Amino acid sequence: STPTITPTPTATPTPTKIPTPTATPTPPLGAICVLAYHDRDGDGARGPDEELLAGAVFTVSDERGVVASHTSDGVHEPYCFEGLSPGNYIVAERNPPGYDSTTPDQWAVALVGGARVDVTFGDRAQPTPTLTPTLTPAPTPTPTPEPLLPKIGEALYRASGIIVLAFLAAVVIGFNLLRRS
Template sequence: MNRRFFLTLSLVAALVAFFALTLPAQASLDPQLIQYATPTPQPDGRIIYIVKEGDNCISIAALNGIGLEQLYQQNPQLETDCSNLVPGMELLLGIGGPASYTPTPGPSPTPTIAPPTPTPFSGTTAVCILLYDDLDGNATRAETEFGIEGGQVSVTDINGAYTDTKSTVNQLDADAEPIRTCFDDVPEGTYNVSIAVPEGFNPTSEITYRLDVKAGETVMMAFGAQSKTIQAEPETPEPQATGKFPVMGVLGGILLLAGVGMGWYALQMRKPSSKFKGR
């Protein structure tokens, strides 16, 4: 009987120890069940991820549903081995529609199509985009307005069959024309073209455009942005304001002479009357 009692007691102790070890382990899994929400786009259209403690490039790419190569491509500041990743670093995940943004009134970027080449095409097209420094803010590029470096351009098929993102540059070609950011071998279809301006700029035109492209065409587009530091020039004072002082001086002189004349006349009128009294 003692053996049965000790056997039962040992079994109860084993069960208690088992539940004591497994229940905390299950409770520690609860934070993993919290759903992750992809960051919302900023006003300029960029989707930014803030690096947290324990993150690495592979986990960030997997968490946000993008490829590791795309993460490196959109964040050239990262080392190839992700060794310089630190908490608090901002990483660009992509470009999307802004959560709350009202574009400055201005025309939408109108694409232009280059003349077709006589050589046979491969069934794809090229889309070339320029982000230019809109100095006067009129959303129309002038010859003296050149490219802006550090922006992001995204070309995405509406059905998800194609997507690519590249950075804008501020360089000139042999003809002193701004170099555009080009997407080659783009399949024929309908695309959403989005632009994200760099820090310190405000867009002066629409930042998204739906584009229909046909095979063999080369489409040129331009988006404008203006520096936040540009301020309106002070107005030049009107030149006629300085002319008031000579006019007032002339009028004052005339009144002074008139007063002197009247005084002299009054003096002359009084002289005859004094002589008459003396007689």
């Protein structure tokens, strides 16, 4: 028998669609803004007459540690820590010298993308110690003792006339008594 050629089908490549990578949206960044004010009335809420304070040190930390810090100048506040990723932060304040807190010194902040969170810290001036004068008793003058001999001599001199008269009277009386006997 004679061989016959049978055609075999060959695979023809067909183009397949490769998915186009889509960019994962980056969540918008947020900000935490801080300020310290002079809480004159100590109520923990900033009033219209309570000015900004210089010298407060702010830190923003996340679970890895301190992210940023800033020292207030009392003029350019609130100060904003910008470009923060969404997440949980601790915002802390170290009081300016000579001030005590009227609000908590630490706040937990859950920052969502694109948000701005304002944190205010109230501080009140420490009382100035009032000096109370202590009275020191005035020393009582102590008389200086005078020598005794000059006083005796002066007393005898003043009484010398009487002493002489008494002596003469005693001599006269004694003489008369002796004569009678």
